Amino acid sequence: MNVNENEHLIVNINGPVMSCVLNRPESLNAFSDEMIAALQRALKTAADKEDIKAVILSGSGRAFSAGGDIKNMDKASPKDIYDHVGKLNDAVLMIKEINKPVIAVVHGYAAGAGLNLALACDQILAGEECKFVLSFAQVGLAADGGGSYFLTRLLGPYRAKELLFRAEPIPVETALEWGLVNQVIPLSDLEEQAVNYAIELSKGPGQAIGMMKKLVNQAENSELASILEQERLAQTLMVTTEDHKEGIQAFQEKRPPVFTGK
Structure with missing residues (x-):
């Protein structure tokens, strides 16, 4: 289009x-x-x-x-x-x-x-x-x-x-x-x-990719301790996503994951 x-x-x-x-x-x-x-x-x-x-x-x-x-x-x-x-x-x-x-x-x-x-x-x-x-x-x-x-x-x-x-x-x-x-x-x-x-x-996990981009960009100007805490907080959000649940299920079922970005 x-x-x-x-x-x-x-x-x-x-x-x-x-x-x-x-x-x-x-x-x-x-x-x-x-x-x-x-x-x-x-x-x-x-x-x-x-x-x-x-x-x-x-x-x-x-x-x-x-x-x-x-x-x-x-x-x-x-x-x-x-x-x-x-x-x-x-x-x-x-x-x-x-x-x-x-x-x-x-x-x-x-x-x-x-x-x-x-x-x-x-x-x-x-x-x-x-x-x-x-x-x-x-x-x-x-x-x-x-x-x-x-x-x-x-x-x-x-x-x-x-x-x-x-x-x-x-x-x-x-x-x-x-x-x-x-x-x-x-x-x-x-x-x-x-x-x-x-x-x-x-086709990747959209929310996780977006979060990784943000963390890498912030790492350019942050101390290690700050990035470690930001990664910690980010992970608590990522485990609630549908993509994470799909990734775990796909791993258990030995198949490629089908992510939706949600």
């Missing part, structure tokens, strides 16, 4: 999977306010609808996203930039906070804030020969969209600063070695395997 709200973002719902395609191919899917606003609306829909279990975020044309729209940046006032980055920040937070897995499917280039948007997702599936670049220094900008946060936690401060300072492309093989991506897939199979992966996740 096609539910896209404007030409800058194509949204389709196919069973339990919502697909969001950044759609400004003539500018390598550089962000526009319309695109970011549509993405926020799509994420809210996914959060509100129980039958949507997973979200795929990808780009049309030759790339995932070039990030900020450099061609129009010199026409924007400082307030315009402040407001635009604020909208991007809201979208990043929505990706992190939605209690469903969000999978970035990256091909071509993911550059600048486009890379950071992918890093906000829960998993990154990358096509062969794609490249990642923190391109902000090339145009005299600091990182936005959470790059300073995500890169520091993934790679440590020294490597993060090297990538930001030098703005050199990272080959996908290196990104896989460093843990920036989960899988590298032949480009011809990327879309199909991404959908299959999302469907596979959608």
Whole structure:
């Protein structure tokens, strides 16, 4: 079912999977306010609808996203930039906070804030020969969209600063070695395997997956004792779910579980 709200973002719902395609191919899917606003609306829909279990975020044309729209940046006032980055920040937070897995499917280039948007997702599936670049220094900008946060936690401060300072492309093989991506897939199979992966996740225990996402995200800024207590409280909620009861019954009956997300 096609539910896209404007030409800058194509949204389709196919069973339990919502697909969001950044759609400004003539500018390598550089962000526009319309695109970011549509993405926020799509994420809210996914959060509100129980039958949507997973979200795929990808780009049309030759790339995932070039990030900020450099061609129009010199026409924007400082307030315009402040407001635009604020909208991007809201979208990043929505990706992190939605209690469903969000999978970035990256091909071509993911550059600048486009890379950071992918890093906000829960998993990154990358096509062969794609490249990642923190391109902000090339145009005299600091990182936005959470790059300073995500890169520091993934790679440590020294490597993060090297990538930001030098703005050199990272080959996908290196990104896989460093843990920036989960899988590298032949480009011809990327879309199909991404959908299959999302469907596979959608068959899992939805409430438990949402809780695990929340706990892992909180662990980035919490002490061990705090996370242990949060896990303890979460488990008392999980044992009341239908998915837990189904998992136990399936185990006892020696069959695969059939989860409903309830």
